[in-house]
Amino acid sequence: xxxxxxxxxxxxxxxxxxLFTLTLVFALPLGLVISFGSMNPLRIVRIPIRFLIWVxxxxxxxxxxxVIYYGPGIIIHxxxxxxxxxxxxxxxLVAFVLNYSCYFSEIYRGGIQSIPVGQYEAGQVLxxxxxxxxxxIVLLQVIKRIVPPMSNEIITLVKxxxxxxxxxxxxxxxxxxxxxxxAGIIWPLFYTGAFYLVFSGLLTVLFHAIExxxxxxxx
Amino acid sequence: xxxxxxxxxxxxxxxxxxxxDISFSMDKxxxxxxxxxSGSGKTTLLRCLNFLEQPDQGTISVNGELLFGGGESKKxxxxxxxxxxxxxxxxxxxxxxxxxxxxxxxxxxxxxxAAKEEGDFRSKEAEIRKNALTLLDQMGLSDRxxxxxxxxxxxxCQRVAIARAMAMHPDxxxxxxxxxxxxxxxTGEVLKVIRSLANRHTTMIIVTHEMAFARDVADxxxxxxxxxxxxxxxxxxxxxxxxxxxxxxxxxGYR
Ligand SMILES: Nc1ncnc2c1ncn2[C@@H]1O[C@H](COP(=O)(O)OP(=O)(O)O)[C@@H](O)[C@H]1O
Ligand SMILES: [Mg+2]
Numbered sequence: 001x002x003x004x005x006x007x008x009x010x011x012x013x014x015x016x017x018x019l020f021t022l023t024l025v026f027a028l029p030l031g032l033v034i035s036f037g038s039m040n041p042l043r044i045v046r047i048p049i050r051f052l053i054w055v056x057x058x059x060x061x062x063x064x065x066x067v068i069y070y071g072p073g074i075i076i077h078x079x080x081x082x083x084x085x086x087x088x089x090x091x092x093l094v095a096f097v098l099n100y101s102c103y104f105s106e107i108y109r110g111g112i113q114s115i116p117v118g119q120y121e122a123g124q125v126l127x128x129x130x131x132x133x134x135x136x137i138v139l140l141q142v143i144k145r146i147v148p149p150m151s152n153e154i155i156t157l158v159k160x161x162x163x164x165x166x167x168x169x170x171x172x173x174x175x176x177x178x179x180x181x182x183a184g185i186i187w188p189l190f191y192t193g194a195f196y197l198v199f200s201g202l203l204t205v206l207f208h209a210i211e212x213x214x215x216x217x218x219x
Numbered sequence: 220x221x222x223x224x225x226x227x228x229x230x231x232x233x234x235x236x237x238x239x240d241i242s243f244s245m246d247k248x249x250x251x252x253x254x255x256x257s258g259s260g261k262t263t264l265l266r267c268l269n270f271l272e273q274p275d276q277g278t279i280s281v282n283g284e285l286l287f288g289g290g291e292s293k294k295x296x297x298x299x300x301x302x303x304x305x306x307x308x309x310x311x312x313x314x315x316x317x318x319x320x321x322x323x324x325x326x327x328x329x330x331x332x333a334a335k336e337e338g339d340f341r342s343k344e345a346e347i348r349k350n351a352l353t354l355l356d357q358m359g360l361s362d363r364x365x366x367x368x369x370x371x372x373x374x375x376c377q378r379v380a381i382a383r384a385m386a387m388h389p390d391x392x393x394x395x396x397x398x399x400x401x402x403x404x405x406t407g408e409v410l411k412v413i414r415s416l417a418n419r420h421t422t423m424i425i426v427t428h429e430m431a432f433a434r435d436v437a438d439x440x441x442x443x444x445x446x447x448x449x450x451x452x453x454x455x456x457x458x459x460x461x462x463x464x465x466x467x468x469x470x471x472g473y474r
Contacts, residue, residue: 116315118311118313118315119315119317121271121311121315122311122315122316122317124269124270124271124304125269125270125271125304125307125308125309125384126328126329126383126384126387127301127302127304127305127329127333127387128301128328128329128332129297129301129332129336130297132332136328136332137317140319141318141319144319216367217318217319217367217368217369218318218367218368218369219318
């Protein structure tokens, strides 16, 4: 029985990890783009982006998942997500990327805006280009400042991936829960908890290492 | 011909006019001290020279080259501004060192990036480093080159900032109250290196509240009040025998 459960949970876990990783791959850069948009001096750019961030952060991810998955089919009578498991996974990924890039963008914005204007001006009077000022002076200071809030958010993402089950993405809790019905046992659910603990534990260690690595300077 | 010629410079922030018709000039090797109470526009003037602010009117010329004014279109390209502002260097009151870089890296960064842009970084790298070490040595920091800013005292930070500004070989080095953020003890060591630069005929504009220092080191003193130059001349005249009542009042606060 243990082997069967482990195999089934590993399958679910694979989906969890895939959703987690792909969300990060797309949401980390997209969040930066959105944060630039939310700081754009042009109102016509800034206001809609801030509105989007407000809507996404102000409503439950669960709701966003449902709307994004079912919305297109019902509103425009188009199945934009494709069929079957992969279609549902794709819809979930889009919802997660949208949601997390808005959260990340606010963390980036806080980090970027916390850099004193004197850092930019010092770069300017030395004749640096805007690009060099951002990449050679500002970026590492921003990274140092955002590692703690980012690690919080990313560890939350590990657990949030379980919400994808609401549109029948077979992640690890789905796999664990199926044994309640089929075999009348609860321990596979605790077992899924162990997966989460190990995964978030590893991430915690990783973020600690990054913080240590950036300890050599003080912002 | 004067090295720097500023004529009829005007600058407003919204409704308040901060610079009202500023004109002065200086020669190569001159040290000009700008004094005046806070809010009189000293920082704004230095920021205009360094292209951190755009004046509304007036002209700025260096070596006869018109850097600002003369009715050219408002939109000047970033490359053009970057080239023009390199005639000036600026040392800030709050140092603004880059915290993730050592003293040496702070000094080398701008020259290295400039060399990379020119495509001859490889051939210049050793020279840039050597020049930076020489500058830091002049600042009395040869044993601190590999320290990060947070490991340095305020006085040491400011001296790194001076070396960093000099590494780009500006024609005119500007200081905006370089010792105002420092304890009296640390003020002395920074004034000492600025004095040594003056002895080597470095062209400098120094905004300062250290009257004894200004009197001593400056060839020329400019007294600013409410956005105007109220009085300018040799330090013996402006500081010891001011003509204007307002200048006398201001200086009385420093005796
Ligand atoms: N960016 C700005 N926006 C609005 N007002 C400013 C700005 N910078 C300076 N000022 C105003 O301009 C005046 C002169 O300031 P400043 O040049 O800093 O004087 P100083 O350096 O002589 O103390 C002050 O009244 C200040 O409030
Ligand atoms: Mg000032």
